[in-house]
Amino acid sequence: MGKDKIRIRKIESVKDETPTIKTFKVFDPPSAKSDPGQFLMVWVPGSGEIPLAVSAVHDDYIDLAVKRRGSTTKYFHELEENDKLGIRGPYGNGFKKPTEPSLLVGGGYGIAPLRFLHQKYAEQAQIHVVAGASTEQELLFLAELDPVAVSTEDGSRGIEGTVLAPMREVLSEVEVKTVYTSGPEKMVRGVYDICINKEVKLEASLERIMKCGVGLCGSCLIDGFRVCQDGPVVGLDQLKEFEEFGVWERSFSGRKERI
Amino acid sequence: MGKDKIRIRKIESVKDETPTIKTFKVFDPPSAKSDPGQFLMVWVPGSGEIPLAVSAVHDDYIDLAVKRRGSTTKYFHELEENDKLGIRGPYGNGFKKPTEPSLLVGGGYGIAPLRFLHQKYAEQAQIHVVAGASTEQELLFLAELDPVAVSTEDGSRGIEGTVLAPMREVLSEVEVKTVYTSGPEKMVRGVYDICINKEVKLEASLERIMKCGVGLCGSCLIDGFRVCQDGPVVGLDQLKEFEEFGVWERSFSGRKERI
Amino acid sequence: MAEKKLLEVELAGLKMANPLILASGIMGTTPGGLNRVAREGAGGVTTKSLGPEPREGHPAPNVVKVTAGYLNAMGLPNPGVEEFASELKEVELEAAVFGSIFAHNDDEFRRVARVLEPTVDALELNLSCPHAESLGAAIGARPPLVEEIVSAVVREVNIPVFAKLTPNVSDITEIGRAAELAGADGVVAINTLPGMSIDVGTRRPILGNKSGGLSGPAIHPVAVKSVYDLYEALSIPIIGAGGIESGEDLVETLLAGANACQVGTAIADTGMSVFRELNSWLADYLDSHQMGLSELIGAAHDY
Amino acid sequence: MAEKKLLEVELAGLKMANPLILASGIMGTTPGGLNRVAREGAGGVTTKSLGPEPREGHPAPNVVKVTAGYLNAMGLPNPGVEEFASELKEVELEAAVFGSIFAHNDDEFRRVARVLEPTVDALELNLSCPHAESLGAAIGARPPLVEEIVSAVVREVNIPVFAKLTPNVSDITEIGRAAELAGADGVVAINTLPGMSIDVGTRRPILGNKSGGLSGPAIHPVAVKSVYDLYEALSIPIIGAGGIESGEDLVETLLAGANACQVGTAIADTGMSVFRELNSWLADYLDSHQMGLSELIGAAHDY
Numbered sequence A, B: 001m002g003k004d005k006i007r008i009r010k011i012e013s014v015k016d017e018t019p020t021i022k023t024f025k026v027f028d029p030p031s032a033k034s035d036p037g038q039f040l041m042v043w044v045p046g047s048g049e050i051p052l053a054v055s056a057v058h059d060d061y062i063d064l065a066v067k068r069r070g071s072t073t074k075y076f077h078e079l080e081e082n083d084k085l086g087i088r089g090p091y092g093n094g095f096k097k098p099t100e101p102s103l104l105v106g107g108g109y110g111i112a113p114l115r116f117l118h119q120k121y122a123e124q125a126q127i128h129v130v131a132g133a134s135t136e137q138e139l140l141f142l143a144e145l146d147p148v149a150v151s152t153e154d155g156s157r158g159i160e161g162t163v164l165a166p167m168r169e170v171l172s173e174v175e176v177k178t179v180y181t182s183g184p185e186k187m188v189r190g191v192y193d194i195c196i197n198k199e200v201k202l203e204a205s206l207e208r209i210m211k212c213g214v215g216l217c218g219s220c221l222i223d224g225f226r227v228c229q230d231g232p233v234v235g236l237d238q239l240k241e242f243e244e245f246g247v248w249e250r251s252f253s254g255r256k257e258r259i
Numbered sequence C, D: 001m002a003e004k005k006l007l008e009v010e011l012a013g014l015k016m017a018n019p020l021i022l023a024s025g026i027m028g029t030t031p032g033g034l035n036r037v038a039r040e041g042a043g044g045v046t047t048k049s050l051g052p053e054p055r056e057g058h059p060a061p062n063v064v065k066v067t068a069g070y071l072n073a074m075g076l077p078n079p080g081v082e083e084f085a086s087e088l089k090e091v092e093l094e095a096a097v098f099g100s101i102f103a104h105n106d107d108e109f110r111r112v113a114r115v116l117e118p119t120v121d122a123l124e125l126n127l128s129c130p131h132a133e134s135l136g137a138a139i140g141a142r143p144p145l146v147e148e149i150v151s152a153v154v155r156e157v158n159i160p161v162f163a164k165l166t167p168n169v170s171d172i173t174e175i176g177r178a179a180e181l182a183g184a185d186g187v188v189a190i191n192t193l194p195g196m197s198i199d200v201g202t203r204r205p206i207l208g209n210k211s212g213g214l215s216g217p218a219i220h221p222v223a224v225k226s227v228y229d230l231y232e233a234l235s236i237p238i239i240g241a242g243g244i245e246s247g248e249d250l251v252e253t254l255l256a257g258a259n260a261c262q263v264g265t266a267i268a269d270t271g272m273s274v275f276r277e278l279n280s281w282l283a284d285y286l287d288s289h290q291m292g293l294s295e296l297i298g299a300a301h302d303y
């Protein structure tokens, strides 16, 4: 119960990561104890409330890497040091702890939870990274993650196109038992197809519109699966059962829309 | 909080103690862990709810010694083995643990909590007992308590009159540091006066109409003291401050009435 | 098997494997969500309240945790009845399906009912929608409007129609009687209570819509009292709802007079296993008390 | 000392050392009880609701614990206003004293008010009494009756008169407006919600009166919403009540628009220290936010 009450926190610092992504550092012990892949519901007083992954932890502080997209994230980007946020959670399940050689495949801000995973486990297991973005400037956390390969849609850096080509390459070159991925669903679907094909395990973080985060409202459903409670991280077996994965998503009204 | 929810229990056995008092044995671990002097709110489904002291404990079972007086206790006396009671509590504070030579002074069913005190501590401290009742047949728990003196109002056994005369006698004969008492308030007031006079400590259990037991309704007030929460056991210092003790009580409507 | 038979109920002609129904607005925005709950053991499932047009709902935050419950202000997001019905048509559910409707007047209610009828087993009319002409008060607080709407829908369709009552009135039996008079096959009680939560750190109401509806254990005693009073006043079946989380809560609501019970917020507090857990608690209760389910219903009125 | 000044409030001309008032029905059956609460730090104390005649109240059980609150069905026990007033005359209280009145019609209200006036600082009219002519609905659910009673009492006495509102209506502001129109100096919101608890072991309603009023944290969001709505609708002061147990609850209610707040059930959950604890939390809050108490009141309406 305790984690469901909103905790009001002051922003400790703000850092520009890319032209559209900023990192907000916040003191929040319950989130700092979360597992990589779990998420928070973050209230931006005066604007909305959105789901966000923890992108790194420093003692009792967390980093939130926020991509500017629509109204709430735009308002979010205008916040400064000492402005307030409301946080509840952590919610959902996290990634399985990597124990064997693993590959992280992240696209856009989707790399955020993978960065936390990397931060937490890179010393305990062999972890390779493939990262993609729309353009060179949007590539996130390169210094820390030190990817074996990168891709950009405009070819401004690394391989032109999606992360799928470099991913395939890495899988054929180094030993990988499990792939961890997070990013746009089209990309995640592509990663899934490769994993099936190459017979490696997959831990994928999914994204749906989340209005409650506690498993009631149904806005985050994929088939009968509540991404907020039963996810957001899912394995291959689960993904195989979905009819809507990679094909259909739901709008704010619950309307089925092509991905 | 837990103790406030009503627990439905079956009556294990019923025993006649005197023509007007029966003992009901009930399984109820929370009450069995109570301190002597604390009380329970006991719901008699189909009738009312009344405060009762625990008169003895046997493992997870308690004894309730119930005097037939008005409507609820009359109904209570008709209950049999396997009939149901609702119990909440224990409430209030208990008697201080006797460590020095002590004297228990009980009148009528008021002896009930003193019997539990005796049961629990007789082996650890020197405890004398003086017991009184209206008539010989109404004297309670004689075998167990083995009183040094008894009194009956009609003189059918022991000293004729109240417990006060034998109490005074005992106090002048044996060493007593603390008196424990429970019974009609007139009697308790008498015990109090003797204790002041003889300079011994007092632990007295008070009785008022109790409707809630949790300190809200005010039906149990003596001055500003809630017998249900701040009592029912009080010491000399507290008693000295009361204006109403032994003089005024409150009816069901809250009306002030001479004791 | 024994448990199965024990828990069967018939409600206004609808047969259900057990008396537990998913409450409207919980996971019921998609047929996939309803199907999941049916598989988790609910005897019936209720759709999110559907209106004539698609709605995105209120701005977030949509949900706030309060002591012993949640406030929600979803704002009736739904894809519109046509869209929903066409999706629902494709799915075969292993539970009775209640189609919940909200609308602003009898004409709209009738229109939505007609679209929904072929794909559901019964209708539930959500009468808590604020009435356009006098903001603040809901349709469901006015007996004449309730009568108008219920009788319009009852005349329009050939499946059972339930009126869902708001507790936010001074006498819920007055509203229940209006629904019965108008031909409702049953009533559902209760919907959420109006509530608000203000954050003392920022001094703002938290919900995007400022205020919302209170659900969960906090409102359970209000639900029990509503069901109890309705049972005395009506002769049509009652579906109980409001803070049912434990087996005791469920049996209590049945004893008060409910023929079946909806479960909503418990899904957040207990998880999806709540349907199986409640059913098995109920079966054990019936077994140990040597009673049939139908004997339980309204039994508290014997005293 | 600093804390003292910080917390002072004036309410319809009444000066109080702090905004906390003991709610009616809690320990207020005797002047001794009121005096105790005044000494424990309350700025004001409200008597148990007093009627024209002595009443013993409902049969026990009178109180049942439910999740996050209590149901009570005391049945308005009181020694009658004459008796109470004559006892109260003897006592000098270190807090503002609100005399709570219940009665069945304007004449009775007026009569009780007259007897009580010399011994109290203000009157509170408990309008939740069931109205004889139509059982079930309370006087307080009917604007014309509220107006009648409030204006009768206001004309009768020369001390401030507060109308205590029941939340058991579809629009509490309608009732608040009727009270304001009739000349009330302020309103109190809210009284308890109707509720019931049935024991599944014996299948009986537990309360002697079967149903009762729900108080405590369970009803807090309903209280906040009621105060918030009344603040928008009225220009007379509002006393908030309902599930105020923590400093956050208190500040939340002030932000919603309450000028002062009543505390009841918290005394069972926290103990008598609750007044000192809430006052000191509030003082710290004002201090750390660099605000005066008056700036806090209704501040949530800025957003």
Ligand SMILES: Cc1cc2nc3c(=O)[nH]c(=O)nc-3n(C[C@H](O)[C@H](O)[C@H](O)COP(=O)(O)OP(=O)(O)OC[C@H]3O[C@@H](n4cnc5c(N)ncnc54)[C@H](O)[C@@H]3O)c2cc1C
Binding pocket: A039, A048, A049, A050, A051, A052, A053, A054, A055, A064, A065, A066, A067, A068, A069, A070, A071, A072, A073, A074, A109, A112, A113, A206, A207, A208, A209, A210, A211, A232, C060
């Ligand atoms: C589990 C999870 C973790 C996430 N982690 C991050 C992260 O670390 N960093 C980050 O920048 N973004 C993250 N997101 C996405 C983030 O929630 C959206 O970018 C944000 O909600 C957009 O809000 P907006 O008001 O700016 O956009 P809007 O203008 O409201 O919408 C733009 C798009 O954002 C998405 N979106 C909007 N609201 C929601 C919502 N309540 N829930 C989910 N998606 C929504 C929809 O696809 C919508 O079409 C995560 C999403 C999920 C589900």
Ligand SMILES: Cc1cc2nc3c(=O)[nH]c(=O)nc-3n(C[C@H](O)[C@H](O)[C@H](O)COP(=O)(O)OP(=O)(O)OC[C@H]3O[C@@H](n4cnc5c(N)ncnc54)[C@H](O)[C@@H]3O)c2cc1C
Binding pocket: B039, B048, B049, B050, B051, B052, B053, B054, B055, B064, B065, B066, B067, B068, B069, B070, B071, B072, B073, B074, B109, B112, B113, B206, B207, B208, B209, B210, B211, B232, D060
């Ligand atoms: C702390 C405490 C412990 C007690 N322990 C015992 C015990 O162990 N055994 C025992 O037989 N009795 C005990 N009593 C007294 C017992 O509660 C009353 O005898 C009983 O309530 C009478 O109920 P009735 O309905 O039969 O009587 P009624 O006809 O209702 O009233 C008879 C008298 O009993 C008293 N009484 C009635 N109701 C209450 C009430 N709710 N609270 C307190 N007094 C009430 C009043 O003085 C009243 O005048 C105890 C009382 C208190 C306060």
Ligand SMILES: Cc1cc2nc3c(=O)[nH]c(=O)nc-3n(C[C@H](O)[C@H](O)[C@H](O)COP(=O)(O)O)c2cc1C
Binding pocket: A216, A217, C023, C024, C025, C026, C048, C049, C070, C072, C074, C076, C100, C126, C164, C190, C191, C192, C214, C215, C216, C217, C219, C241, C242, C243, C244, C262, C263, C264, C265, C266
């Ligand atoms: C998130 C949420 C959304 C709801 N949406 C609806 C709705 O669309 N229509 C409706 O009639 N009731 C709706 N309700 C009310 C529930 O159906 C139910 O009546 C209420 O929550 C009480 O039951 P509970 O305490 O078991 O949740 C909603 C409740 C919640 C918590």
Ligand SMILES: Cc1cc2nc3c(=O)[nH]c(=O)nc-3n(C[C@H](O)[C@H](O)[C@H](O)COP(=O)(O)O)c2cc1C
Binding pocket: B216, B217, D023, D024, D025, D026, D048, D049, D070, D072, D074, D076, D100, D126, D164, D190, D191, D192, D214, D215, D216, D217, D219, D241, D242, D243, D244, D262, D263, D264, D265, D266
């Ligand atoms: C035991 C009890 C008795 C009450 N008696 C009265 C009463 O006599 N008159 C009245 O106006 N309100 C009465 N109330 C209602 C309270 O004054 C208050 O409005 C309500 O309990 C909500 O506040 P709380 O949650 O802080 O208790 C009573 C409440 C309780 C719990």
Ligand code: FES
Binding pocket: A209, A210, A211, A212, A213, A214, A215, A216, A217, A218, A219, A220, A221, A226, A227, A228, A229
């Ligand atoms: S976000 Fe509401 S159910 Fe998942």
Ligand code: FES
Binding pocket: B209, B210, B211, B212, B213, B214, B215, B216, B217, B218, B219, B220, B221, B226, B227, B228, B229
């Ligand atoms: S019995 Fe209610 S306050 Fe003591």
